[in-house]
Amino acid sequence: MQRIKCVISYDGSEFSGYQVQPNGRTVQEEIEKALQKMSKGNPIRITASGRTDAGVHAKGQVFHYDTELEIPEDRWKKAINTLLPPDIRVLEIEKVSSSFHARFDVREKTYKYFVDVQEDIDIFKRKYAYHYPYPLDLDEMSKACELLQGEHDFTAFCAANSGVKGDKIRTIYQAHIKCTGNQIVFTFTGSGFLYNMVRILVGTLLEIGVGKRRASDILSIIESKDRNNAGKTAPAHGLYLWKVRYEEKNEKQRVRV
Amino acid sequence: MQRIKCVISYDGSEFSGYQVQPNGRTVQEEIEKALQKMSKGNPIRITASGRTDAGVHAKGQVFHYDTELEIPEDRWKKAINTLLPPDIRVLEIEKVSSSFHARFDVREKTYKYFVDVQEDIDIFKRKYAYHYPYPLDLDEMSKACELLQGEHDFTAFCAANSGVKGDKIRTIYQAHIKCTGNQIVFTFTGSGFLYNMVRILVGTLLEIGVGKRRASDILSIIESKDRNNAGKTAPAHGLYLWKVRYEEKNEKQRVRV
Numbered sequence: 034m035q036r037i038k039c040v041i042s043y044d045g046s047e048f049s050g051y052q053v054q055p056n057g058r059t060v061q062e063e064i065e066k067a068l069q070k071m072s073k074g075n076p077i078r079i080t081a082s083g084r085t086d087a088g089v090h091a092k093g094q095v096f097h098y099d100t101e102l103e104i105p106e107d108r109w110k111k112a113i114n115t116l117l118p119p120d121i122r123v124l125e126i127e128k129v130s131s132s133f134h135a136r137f138d139v140r141e142k143t144y145k146y147f148v149d150v151q152e153d154i155d156i157f158k159r160k161y162a163y164h165y166p167y168p169l170d171l172d173e174m175s176k177a178c179e180l181l182q183g184e185h186d187f188t189a190f191c192a193a194n195s196g197v198k199g200d201k202i203r204t205i206y207q208a209h210i211k212c213t214g215n216q217i218v219f220t221f222t223g224s225g226f227l228y229n230m231v232r233i234l235v236g237t238l239l240e241i242g243v244g245k246r247r248a249s250d251i252l253s254i255i256e257s258k259d260r261n262n263a264g265k266t267a268p269a270h271g272l273y274l275w276k277v278r279y280e281e282k283n284e285k286q287r288v289r290v
Numbered sequence: 291m292q293r294i295k296c297v298i299s300y301d302g303s304e305f306s307g308y309q310v311q312p313n314g315r316t317v318q319e320e321i322e323k324a325l326q327k328m329s330k331g332n333p334i335r336i337t338a339s340g341r342t343d344a345g346v347h348a349k350g351q352v353f354h355y356d357t358e359l360e361i362p363e364d365r366w367k368k369a370i371n372t373l374l375p376p377d378i379r380v381l382e383i384e385k386v387s388s389s390f391h392a393r394f395d396v397r398e399k400t401y402k403y404f405v406d407v408q409e410d411i412d413i414f415k416r417k418y419a420y421h422y423p424y425p426l427d428l429d430e431m432s433k434a435c436e437l438l439q440g441e442h443d444f445t446a447f448c449a450a451n452s453g454v455k456g457d458k459i460r461t462i463y464q465a466h467i468k469c470t471g472n473q474i475v476f477t478f479t480g481s482g483f484l485y486n487m488v489r490i491l492v493g494t495l496l497e498i499g500v501g502k503r504r505a506s507d508i509l510s511i512i513e514s515k516d517r518n519n520a521g522k523t524a525p526a527h528g529l530y531l532w533k534v535r536y537e538e539k540n541e542k543q544r545v546r547v
Contacts, residue, residue: 042412042413042414043413044413044414044416090414119413119416120413120416121413122410122411122413124410153379153381154379155299156299156300156301156376156377156378156379157299157301157347157418159301159376159377161414
């Protein structure tokens, strides 16, 4: 039995999210179907770094699974990509130690959020960036980003119906904003993120950007631990799970397929 | 009665082309439906600068139509965009002289063609660029572009089943290639283009890029006036009708709405 680690990209537009559910097309289901075909009908269960919601995209989602299938190494990626629908692509495949776990071993995750700020929506970005055509105070937003960095109890930035168990203390290593032309990109790197956390962070930062709130409000929102005090949840289609990093041990143990 | 000139963008992915046809969703049909709603049910017929095929995009298609409707000028664009589906957007609207004609008055058109040359397809571009992951000789392709410029009989670059009436002499004012990262953009500006002409030009230039043909072959292909001597027709989804320019008289006569 061999454990395989897989990095994938998907366009979330036509998925009801990552995780298998009774109704709606999901990323997990499409991948498991493809792997089952490769495994001559044997069902395969995959384990991802975490879920993504309906409409959320991925540039570097990671999952693992176990297989007894022996496929010549250079053909593996091509073989599975042939079986996958055009909105999911395998980017990297590698054999890893059987101790590697795509969810438990996550060291940090990076999310990006794209905002299209031009007056007329760019229809080619309509599924890939949030159209928010208002003048934004980027300096104030950047100050707020700095305040978000570090270890905090992010209860106020977690969806009220999250069902998250355990504490809501997370560490944001980096939160920053980059503006290029008509596009603003938010980048968040952290130890982990709560349900809807990035989208609520972006919604709150945009409200700071248009002057509804001030950067310093971030501290009192965090302290309040009350979701009602944070901003709106920004829509799913601007969000990308960008990169998942793992413990060094797995980096060393892995063997490129 | 007032003549209106309209510049629109559309994502061709989910259209069976521009022109109304018995089966399939078309750009023209969606716009005429929206205008009919605005005109209290009176049917409106629009006239575009030309057709685009299924899957072809537009960043600056132009059409005109006549209306007796009086709408406050600043509300017109917003009103129609509210009625249009999300894959068509009106970018500019202006009242023009009744002598303006969106097709007959075309002075020049610009098309762009996007090619994604990275090894792994970028799934977010899969409907918006042609994935062609082969090393390309850009110098040789640029030489070929220079040879295409000027007035030529482009019969060899016109789809055999085009039904084009009249001569096939056209003038290409500018043909060039720009490479940025993993993306190559072809730009063609000319007096007019034959059916499938840009896609056949791109297909031929890519064959020059991979060394199947040489730049100098362009001249003999043109001279042959035989479609069989040119390259393959590149797929529709990389192509954008980018800009349509009109005679100066209309530029002067127009009144911004």
